[in-house]
Amino acid sequence: MDEPPDSQVHQQIHPLDARSLRGLAHPLRMRLLTTLRRGGPATASQLAAKLGESSGATSYHLRQLAAHGFVEDAPEHGKGRERWWRAAxxxxxxxxxxxKDADPEVRGAADLFLHELANTRTRDLSTWLGSRHDWSEAWRRSSDMSDWTLRLTPALALDLIDKMHELVDSYRALAPEDGTPDTEMVRVHTHVFPTRTD
Structure with a gap:
């Protein structure tokens, strides 16, 4: 769920607490926030058209996201009366x-958040599979859907996760300058979880 790393605002990571999690844990709110992060500032009407929702619904949920600090006004884009929003x-x-929070509402919101995150990643992959023929041969060759099964302890799994994160982060410094031909945003998903074989 990222915007280009050259914007300082979009380098910031917001830690979720019980209050902010309840404000975010809603499928449409998560989709709105993701769309603003990836596509930049937009109006409620533009987001409604992009996501197939009513502008009334997107306006309401954008206001809820703003109340919890996830989005903010983007006045430099505003012309006329329509309100522009950007990810905070x-x-x-x-x-x-x-x-494991004592409040069952918080636990439910946490569970919904994680499931919606998984749904977003599934949509990303499905969109790529459905549109891959629209991309150049070079980009089709540069995509990956690998998976591995390893025998690890929890400590080794954490070590693997840390090393994968470090590797992916190291590519931020290699990002080509704006205007470099054939440069696109790339989504990288990683999943590490235990599974039973019986």
Whole structure:
């Protein structure tokens, strides 16, 4: 859920707490925030058209996202009466303790948040598979859908995750300058989780 890393605002990561999680954990709100992060500032009407929702629904949920600090006004884009919105930061960090919170509403919001995150990643992949023929041969060759099964301890799994994150982050410094031909935003998904074989 990222915007180009050259904007300072979008380098910031917002830690989720119980209050902000309840404000974000809604499928449409998460889609609105993702769309603003990836596509830049937009109006409620533009977002409604893009997501197949009513502008009344997008307006309401944008106001809720703003109340919890996830989006903010983008007045430099406004011409006329329509309100423009932008993401307030580049991503969120999720604390596993939210899944064990004493409040069942918080636990439910945490569960919904994680499931919607999984749904977003599934949509990303499905969109790529459905549109891959619209991309150049070079981009088709440069995509990947690999998976591996390893035998690891929890400590080794955490070490693997840390190293994958470091590797992906190292490519931010290699990002080509704006205007470099054949440069696109690239989504990288990683999943590490235990599975039973019986």
């Amino acid at each position: 930061h580049g991503g969120v960090s999720f604390d596993e303790s939210l899944l």
